[in-house]
Amino acid sequence: MADLVNLTIDGRAVQVPPQTLVIDAAKTVGIEIPAFCYYEGLSLQAACRMCLVEVEKMPKMMTACTLPVAEGMIVRTETEQVKQARKYTLEFLLTNHPLDCPVCDKGGECELQDMVFRYGAGESRYTEEKVHTPEKQFSPVVFFDAPRCILCFRCVRICNEGMGVNALGVINRGVVSEIAPNVGDHLECDECGACIDICPVGALTSGTYRYQTRPWEMTHVGTICTHCGDGCKTTLGTRNDEIIRGNNRDRSGINGEFLCIKGRYAFDFYNHPERLQAPMVRVNGKLEEVSWAQALEVVARKFDATVSANGSFGVIGSNHTSNEENFYLQKFAREVLKTNNIDHHRTGDVVTLLDAMSGTKSQLATVADLYDRKAVLVLGADLALEHPLLSYQIRANYRHHQAHVYAITPGEVREDKYTVASIRVGGGPASKKGDLGVIPGKEVGATTSGPGSHPVGGPGVVPNAEAGAHFDPVNGPGKATGSPTGFVVPANVKSITGNYFDALESLRDQLKAEPELVILFDDSIKGADVRALVEFAESLGIPVKFICLVDYANSRGAVDMGLTPELFPGYKPTGASGMHVSEMTGSDLDVLWVVGANPLKGAVKRKAGFLVVQDMFLTETAQQADVVLPAASAYEKSGTVTNTTGEVQQLTRAVNTMGAKPDLEIMGFIAREMGVAGQLGPWVANVVFEEIRKNVRGYSLPMPVIATGGAAQSMPVNGRIAVDDLSALVHSDHNGLFASGTLGRYSKVLNSVLESHLSR
Amino acid sequence: MTFSPQLEARFEKLLTSYPPGRQRSAMIPMLMYAQDELGCVSDELIDEVARRIGVTPLQVNEVLTYYSMLHRKPLGKYHVQVCTNISCLLYDGDKLYEHACKKLGITHKEVTADGQFSIEEVECMGACSWAPAIQINYDFHHYVTPEKLDQLLDGLRKKQ
Ligand code: SF4
Ligand code: SF4
Ligand code: SF4
Ligand code: FES
Ligand code: FES
Numbered sequence: 001m002a003d004l005v006n007l008t009i010d011g012r013a014v015q016v017p018p019q020t021l022v023i024d025a026a027k028t029v030g031i032e033i034p035a036f037c038y039y040e041g042l043s044l045q046a047a048c049r050m051c052l053v054e055v056e057k058m059p060k061m062m063t064a065c066t067l068p069v070a071e072g073m074i075v076r077t078e079t080e081q082v083k084q085a086r087k088y089t090l091e092f093l094l095t096n097h098p099l100d101c102p103v104c105d106k107g108g109e110c111e112l113q114d115m116v117f118r119y120g121a122g123e124s125r126y127t128e129e130k131v132h133t134p135e136k137q138f139s140p141v142v143f144f145d146a147p148r149c150i151l152c153f154r155c156v157r158i159c160n161e162g163m164g165v166n167a168l169g170v171i172n173r174g175v176v177s178e179i180a181p182n183v184g185d186h187l188e189c190d191e192c193g194a195c196i197d198i199c200p201v202g203a204l205t206s207g208t209y210r211y212q213t214r215p216w217e218m219t220h221v222g223t224i225c226t227h228c229g230d231g232c233k234t235t236l237g238t239r240n241d242e243i244i245r246g247n248n249r250d251r252s253g254i255n256g257e258f259l260c261i262k263g264r265y266a267f268d269f270y271n272h273p274e275r276l277q278a279p280m281v282r283v284n285g286k287l288e289e290v291s292w293a294q295a296l297e298v299v300a301r302k303f304d305a306t307v308s309a310n311g312s313f314g315v316i317g318s319n320h321t322s323n324e325e326n327f328y329l330q331k332f333a334r335e336v337l338k339t340n341n342i343d344h345h346r347t348g349d350v351v352t353l354l355d356a357m358s359g360t361k362s363q364l365a366t367v368a369d370l371y372d373r374k375a376v377l378v379l380g381a382d383l384a385l386e387h388p389l390l391s392y393q394i395r396a397n398y399r400h401h402q403a404h405v406y407a408i409t410p411g412e413v414r415e416d417k418y419t420v421a422s423i424r425v426g427g428g429p430a431s432k433k434g435d436l437g438v439i440p441g442k443e444v445g446a447t448t449s450g451p452g453s454h455p456v457g458g459p460g461v462v463p464n465a466e467a468g469a470h471f472d473p474v475n476g477p478g479k480a481t482g483s484p485t486g487f488v489v490p491a492n493v494k495s496i497t498g499n500y501f502d503a504l505e506s507l508r509d510q511l512k513a514e515p516e517l518v519i520l521f522d523d524s525i526k527g528a529d530v531r532a533l534v535e536f537a538e539s540l541g542i543p544v545k546f547i548c549l550v551d552y553a554n555s556r557g558a559v560d561m562g563l564t565p566e567l568f569p570g571y572k573p574t575g576a577s578g579m580h581v582s583e584m585t586g587s588d589l590d591v592l593w594v595v596g597a598n599p600l601k602g603a604v605k606r607k608a609g610f611l612v613v614q615d616m617f618l619t620e621t622a623q624q625a626d627v628v629l630p631a632a633s634a635y636e637k638s639g640t641v642t643n644t645t646g647e648v649q650q651l652t653r654a655v656n657t658m659g660a661k662p663d664l665e666i667m668g669f670i671a672r673e674m675g676v677a678g679q680l681g682p683w684v685a686n687v688v689f690e691e692i693r694k695n696v697r698g699y700s701l702p703m704p705v706i707a708t709g710g711a712a713q714s715m716p717v718n719g720r721i722a723v724d725d726l727s728a729l730v731h732s733d734h735n736g737l738f739a740s741g742t743l744g745r746y747s748k749v750l751n752s753v754l755e756s757h758l759s760r
Numbered sequence: 761m762t763f764s765p766q767l768e769a770r771f772e773k774l775l776t777s778y779p780p781g782r783q784r785s786a787m788i789p790m791l792m793y794a795q796d797e798l799g800c801v802s803d804e805l806i807d808e809v810a811r812r813i814g815v816t817p818l819q820v821n822e823v824l825t826y827y828s829m830l831h832r833k834p835l836g837k838y839h840v841q842v843c844t845n846i847s848c849l850l851y852d853g854d855k856l857y858e859h860a861c862k863k864l865g866i867t868h869k870e871v872t873a874d875g876q877f878s879i880e881e882v883e884c885m886g887a888c889s890w891a892p893a894i895q896i897n898y899d900f901h902h903y904v905t906p907e908k909l910d911q912l913l914d915g916l917r918k919k920q
Binding site: 166167168169170171172173180181182 | 816817818819821822825826
């Protein structure tokens with residue numbers, strides 16, 4: 001190990017790579033140097049002076065958080081001088097800090113409290129009056145209490161660097177310095193709460209958690225966020241069957257400490273006043289509350305009668321329910337109800353990607369790949385709004401490893417700030433949804449492609465089949481006139497000039513020169529375009545990994561578990577036909593069974609003879625039902641979900657809501673009532689998961705990883721998936737940061753923040 | 761936002777005085793010069809400077825609130841800055857400050873009704889060797905006594 005640096009810390013020999021900071025070097029031998037402003041992963045600040053250590057041959061004490069190791073360095077962290085320095089620093093930090101820990105929100109988990117306990121002096125020599133300023137509210141989520149702030153700049157840095165939002169700053173000087181929000185007296189930001197979580201003291205507190213509890217009174221349950229498809233682990237703090245806060249301070253899970261507003265705060269739908277807590281059956285045209293036994297009986301008898309009369313069924317599954325529930329549901333539909341009319345709202349063309357990838361060198365990427373891989377190409381999505389975790393990972397990759405990021409998107413995206421190249425396509429934000437216009441393709445010469453037979457300007461571009469008809473190589477798709485190019489190129493990129501085609505061609509050359517690449521794409525690329533994209537990736541001659549973006553917590557799991565007519569679980573073609581969502585809602589089936597979905601939203605009139613709905617709320621669909629069965633949320637059940645990168649993680653029940661039952665249990669009870677429970681097997685999540693592990697392609701996952709709260713990637717790529725191109729059914733909701741489909745309507749926090757009412 | 765041609769020319773020069781990507785370094789001189797022309801730093805100016813150097817308005821505000829020579833409210837035509845830091849204090853800088861306040865009938869960061877004078881108690885201006893020191897707009901005055909201060913202010917008052 002020739003290139004390691006040798007030094008001595010407190011008499012112990014330490015060997016670390018060059019450039020390691022003394023504070024980190026000490027950690028490797030179990031020596032803790034106290035620190036406030038130093039924060040792993042963020043830029044260095046050296047603001048707090050808590051980490052001072054003695055270094056031989058250096059004239060004064062040094063900040064261990066900014067001092068890189070050097071050969072032969074001798075460091076002492078526990079001398080009298082160092083201890084004194086810590087005492088003084090703490091005494092200084094406490095001069096204006098209120099000493100009312102018993103009523104401070106942070107009490108019990110405050111770093112300042114802990115430090116004073118370990119390193120502080122028993123009393124202060126400061127007897128003057130403390131500077132006091134009243135607390136401020138920056139937003140419904142963020143509150144700031146200036147006197148408690150120790151000016152560590154952690155909040156400022158996590159917002160600038162981690163979130164890429166730049167919403168916080170420090171204004172004024174000296175004793176009156178304070179944290180300030182970006183728009184006058186308030187914040188207009190992501191409202192992610194990262195600044196609150198990272199604050200070592202009680203200066204930043206959250207609107208939802210403050211003064212609710214003492215931290216030691218909570219039970220902490222690690223589970224998976226039920227909103228977008230990124231699959232963040234969120235640790236829910238619960239007390240007396242109430243969720244009081246969400247965070248992930250232990251950095252477990254694929255997201256580390258990251259959470260967006262939805263993972264950190266939007267669990268609050270679970271106790272919305274409109275939450276359903278009793279089953280309902282339609283009597284004389286009106287939904288009336290009944291007992292579970294009565295409701296289940298009505299459903300079972302109807303199902304029985306329809307089966308024996310050879311009637312028609314339709315089954316619509318969910319993007320939020322667990323893999324176990326989805327698996328059980330399709331089994332129920334196919335084996336008991338004898339129908340292949342089973343579907344769900346498809347939000348990304350996973351099927352075509354897996355099919356196109358079979359036999360190629362391309363692979364599926366994980367969330368971690370976005371942090372590790374050298375280059376990333378974003379196609380279509382505004383990641384910072386639609387896939388906050390993935391965007392965060394890419395930002396961190398750029399910050400820490402100078403990853404090369406490329407973005408081809410319809411509008412401006414947060415990634416633009418650090419991309420090598422950003423190309424605007426699709427005619428701007430107006431056509432934001434599902435119309436990228438072009439994708440980079442392999443050499444096609446002067447051929448044509450897609451309807452409209454447009455002349456293609458040169459190699460490197462395959463016009464999107466749908467957009468081809470209005471594709472204008474000079475002005476961009478859908479734009480007759482306007483700026484000469486329709487795409488932007490950052491000034492620092494010289495090689496991309498001229499029109500679209502040149503831009504894309506030059507992009508292809510740049511990508512070829514990368515050692516490796518991760519490509520993310522949303523629903524603007526589907527069907528044949530996905531195939532072209534995979535071919536394009538193969539033509540680059542470098543290792544490429546893919547992420548097909550999907551919308552919700554278990555959108556991916558819904559496809560994996562066979563919630564489509566054409567595929568059994570594990571992408572085995574059924575070879576049979578069946579109705580899709582819109583066909584089911586549009587036809588007069590005898591029975592339509594909707595589990596955790598809202599296909600009748602937007603005033604769609606129900607056509608089915610009998611409608612059974614399992615849901616948390618009286619959605620547009622539930623309102624038209626004959627039987628409504630109150631379902632448990634993801635935070636009230638166990639099971640597994642699969643995120644947009646195919647990583648499978650475990651849900652752990654955090655609370656119970658009286659009257660509601662997990663969908664798996666509801667289905668199990670219906671089966672029991674029908675006398676088919678034996679055929680379908682136990683409705684216990686881990687038993688069903690065992691069945692999935694044994695039978696579903698790609699899901700023979702290591703149980704210890706999942707059971708201990710880790711993520712294991714399912715790998716269903718294995719041979720072609722011989723089904724018709726159904727990509728026309730793929731349609732993303734493109735939820736922004738403050739939306740979450742139907743569920744988002746029931747979150748107080750999401751609806752209370754100003755930004756959810758601005759057009760974002 | 762539009763400025764005088766002279767100021768625009770200055771801005772242009774400033775923005776090319778730093779290596780590419782370091783345009784934010786021009787923030788303080790831009791604010792100073794603009795303040796001289798406009799009388800103070802307005803919200804509009806903050807946004808404009810932020811836009812030109814590629815930072816957020818909050819980042820401009822951070823710098824602006826740190827430095828005492830940048831002002832958010834208009835000052836008097838003559839801004840009288842009296843140092844009361846250690847060296848000047850030893851030579852009665854504090855009494856000088858009180859005298860100035862009494863004479864003008866205003867105190868720290870206030871402006872006289874006619875808009876002619878404003879006063880500010882400032883920290884060390886680097887003129888310790890000639891304490892007590894004051895600064896009126898950009899001009900330093902050394903070894904200032906209450907009498908000398910009166911003369912100075914009366915002189916300025918006549919000049920208007
Ligand atoms: S809530 Fe998030 S985006 Fe808003 S200021 Fe805090 S860290 Fe920045
Ligand atoms: S508010 Fe908290 S995180 Fe921000 S500087 Fe103050 S103490 Fe640090
Ligand atoms: S909504 Fe998505 S990004 Fe936000 S916390 Fe949940 S899983 Fe993570
Ligand atoms: S941790 Fe080193 S100065 Fe704050
Ligand atoms: S103390 Fe007054 S100029 Fe230095």
